Amino acid sequence: MNEAVAVPEIFDVQSAFESFLKSFQVKKGEFKYRELIRQMVLRNQRSLYVDFDDLLIYDKRLVENLILNPANTMESASKALLSVMKVENAEYARLNPRLNVRFKGFPDALPLRQIRAEHMNRFVRIDGILTRISQVRHKLVNAVFECQVCHERALVEQKELNLMKPSRCTNARCRNTIAFKLIFEESSYIDWQKATLQERPEELPPGELPRSIEVIITDDIVDIARPGDRVSISGMLKPRVEVSAKGLRLSIFSSVLEANCIEVQQKDSINLEITQEDIAKIHELSKDLMIVSRIKASIAPSIYGYDDIKEAIAYMLFGGEPKVLPDGVRIRGDINILLIGDPGTAKSQLLRYVAQLAPRGLYTSGKGATAAGLTATVIRDKSTGEFYLEAGALVLSDGGVACIDEIDKMDEKDRVAMHEAMEQQTISIAKAGIVATLNARTAILAAANPILGRYQSNRSLRENTNLPVTILSRFDLVFPLRDEPEPERDETMASHILMLHQKAESLLSPEIIPPELLRKYIIYAKTNVKPRLSDEAKEKIKEFFLSMRSQALSEQLPIPISPRQLESLVRLTEARARIRLSSIATREDSEAAIRLLMSFLTKVGFDESRKAIDIDTIMTGVSRSQREELQRFLDLISTMQSEVDGNPIDEEKLYERAEAEGFNRRFIEKTIQQLKEQGILYSPSRGKIARV
Numbered sequence: 001m002n003e004a005v006a007v008p009e010i011f012d013v014q015s016a017f018e019s020f021l022k023s024f025q026v027k028k029g030e031f032k033y034r035e036l037i038r039q040m041v042l043r044n045q046r047s048l049y050v051d052f053d054d055l056l057i058y059d060k061r062l063v064e065n066l067i068l069n070p071a072n073t074m075e076s077a078s079k080a081l082l083s084v085m086k087v088e089n090a091e092y093a094r095l096n097p098r099l100n101v102r103f104k105g106f107p108d109a110l111p112l113r114q115i116r117a118e119h120m121n122r123f124v125r126i127d128g129i130l131t132r133i134s135q136v137r138h139k140l141v142n143a144v145f146e147c148q149v150c151h152e153r154a155l156v157e158q159k160e161l162n163l164m165k166p167s168r169c170t171n172a173r174c175r176n177t178i179a180f181k182l183i184f185e186e187s188s189y190i191d192w193q194k195a196t197l198q199e200r201p202e203e204l205p206p207g208e209l210p211r212s213i214e215v216i217i218t219d220d221i222v223d224i225a226r227p228g229d230r231v232s233i234s235g236m237l238k239p240r241v242e243v244s245a246k247g248l249r250l251s252i253f254s255s256v257l258e259a260n261c262i263e264v265q266q267k268d269s270i271n272l273e274i275t276q277e278d279i280a281k282i283h284e285l286s287k288d289l290m291i292v293s294r295i296k297a298s299i300a301p302s303i304y305g306y307d308d309i310k311e312a313i314a315y316m317l318f319g320g321e322p323k324v325l326p327d328g329v330r331i332r333g334d335i336n337i338l339l340i341g342d343p344g345t346a347k348s349q350l351l352r353y354v355a356q357l358a359p360r361g362l363y364t365s366g367k368g369a370t371a372a373g374l375t376a377t378v379i380r381d382k383s384t385g386e387f388y389l390e391a392g393a394l395v396l397s398d399g400g401v402a403c404i405d406e407i408d409k410m411d412e413k414d415r416v417a418m419h420e421a422m423e424q425q426t427i428s429i430a431k432a433g434i435v436a437t438l439n440a441r442t443a444i445l446a447a448a449n450p451i452l453g454r455y456q457s458n459r460s461l462r463e464n465t466n467l468p469v470t471i472l473s474r475f476d477l478v479f480p481l482r483d484e485p486e487p488e489r490d491e492t493m494a495s496h497i498l499m500l501h502q503k504a505e506s507l508l509s510p511e512i513i514p515p516e517l518l519r520k521y522i523i524y525a526k527t528n529v530k531p532r533l534s535d536e537a538k539e540k541i542k543e544f545f546l547s548m549r550s551q552a553l554s555e556q557l558p559i560p561i562s563p564r565q566l567e568s569l570v571r572l573t574e575a576r577a578r579i580r581l582s583s584i585a586t587r588e589d590s591e592a593a594i595r596l597l598m599s600f601l602t603k604v605g606f607d608e609s610r611k612a613i614d615i616d617t618i619m620t621g622v623s624r625s626q627r628e629e630l631q632r633f634l635d636l637i638s639t640m641q642s643e644v645d646g647n648p649i650d651e652e653k654l655y656e657r658a659e660a661e662g663f664n665r666r667f668i669e670k671t672i673q674q675l676k677e678q679g680i681l682y683s684p685s686r687g688k689i690a691r692v
Helices: 013-023 032-043 052-058 060-068 070-088 090-095 276-286 291-298 307-318 347-357 418-423 487-502 515-528 535-554 563-579 587-604 624-643 651-660 665-677
Strands: 025-027 047-051 100-104 123-133 137-147 153-157 180-182 188-198 212-218 230-243 249-264 337-341 361-365 376-380 387-391 401-405 426-431 434-439 443-448 477-481 688-691
Touching: 013 032, 013 060, 013 070, 032 047, 032 070, 047 052, 052 060, 052 100, 060 070, 070 090, 070 100, 070 230, 100 230, 100 249, 123 212, 123 249, 212 230, 276 291, 276 515, 291 307, 291 515, 291 563, 307 337, 307 347, 307 443, 307 477, 307 515, 307 563, 307 587, 337 347, 347 361, 347 401, 347 443, 347 515, 376 426, 376 434, 387 434, 418 426, 418 443, 477 587, 515 563, 535 563, 535 587, 563 587, 624 651, 624 665, 624 688, 651 665, 651 688
Parallel strands: 047 100, 212 249, 337 443, 337 477, 361 401, 401 443
Antiparallel strands: 123 188, 123 230, 123 387, 137 153, 137 180, 137 188, 188 212, 230 249, 376 387, 426 434
């Protein structure tokens, strides 16, 4: 007797999907996807988003089919959705015959650098940053052709980018194989967009160029992301034939990702897994009364000293809370810090450490940075001639920290591009007919070298660096790093450095928080804590601000503080509260912020001649005493000119008269040169000078 041969069961993907959409329950009696399909009709949507975990729970075979045979599986899923929609709302199904099923929450991201031949024609998820995105075009899906001989019409489905014509007329009596006309009005189209996805800066191996992949976006998910957005894109990885310079098709293929689902990460959404165990450790750390000191000690522990600077960097990493006012004005919460220091004061090491520690940290050097590289640029695609918007460093570090070393070495025209990013936190582009505004919500930690090699404490901040006041005034805190001999400090620093070389593990003090845990702490705090000022903190800041401002009235001293520093105080206070995972900023937080701000003002905003803090030395580059001296000098020139009926005066006589009036000769030379450069004075002939 012959044994019966077992016939393998044929798995009907469409039927399985229909069953899934109809019967999947979250709780007893609650049909998740039936409800979502009803909401599609109410919201006029053409896509249903299916959670990958739900599919895995319902039937693993659906998951296997999706991963191994994505093209047929996604098509079957769309047909199943249309079938279910016909039951739920037949009229909506008739008006929208093209419905999409999009799969979100795919668990395993494929690193862009690890794409291999085995991944071709598979369903994958790739995470990265969108650097370019094209305009929305319209792709032909079902083309209607008319035979030019017998006028028979034929429908040809378009699956490739190249236009596919009928091979021959569908009329059996007609032998036409060439003459066909496309009937545009009867054909159907979908929206089509091309984008470039680049790997994230923090995942880039040292010394490597970032890799990218082309992404094809279609239908109702076009334009949901912008250049600079961090995204997770799930879809089918397809091979694309390469063409030689002579137009010959090669046997070498590149990869392109056909997007099924795009998930845009929010500003505070960082791709780092924080487990319940991590959260427990973070809350345990936050209860430590010395948590601010511990975090300060954990920032670049190999670098000796710099307590104020490390405390400021800690506040910058956590940041204040941004506000959007009722009239639409946005006040930044990110803190900008500038370090100006002598050679060998570990500025670059501090910046590199912060770039590694900070979520979405990015390091760049001013010498190799251009305006386009920092902000955004418009480039032209050689193959299509289309213009693309490509995001730069400040846009790519949106929601993180941009560390810019040697900012003083940047070209002036390139540095100007940073003005808007530092205060408004946006990048505006108007080039080649493209007018766009991109987000650049990033904190900036910059380093610069003094003009004369070493920081001169008897000179103003403006005289110590060639940075314009428009940039200097946008930094919340500025710290000079001076390398001055101090016997006790030098001995301690030497012992610290030698110990590092002798025994690197000496850094592993129990007080120091491991970098990975600290990074998670920062992410958790920025995501979950939204600090606000308490009444006591608000009163303390107000009291400090008013007392500082009143000095300029009562003692005829320069203005020591401006409203910009008031906003800086609020940001610093909120950042300190966030370090403690507190939603309320206390008086203690405001006092710490005031101490740090005063440390900055006394070091770089102090007017030696008046023995008082003068905010103008930072905001305008000229102190009140210098401004008054300059005005007195200009008045002298005007007086001397009026004595000679407005004619130019002799330069040597000006020197003699000015010195007699108490002006220093060096001041006279320097001021005349500056006023000539500014166009206030001119020399009509040799040895003569006059006001314009």
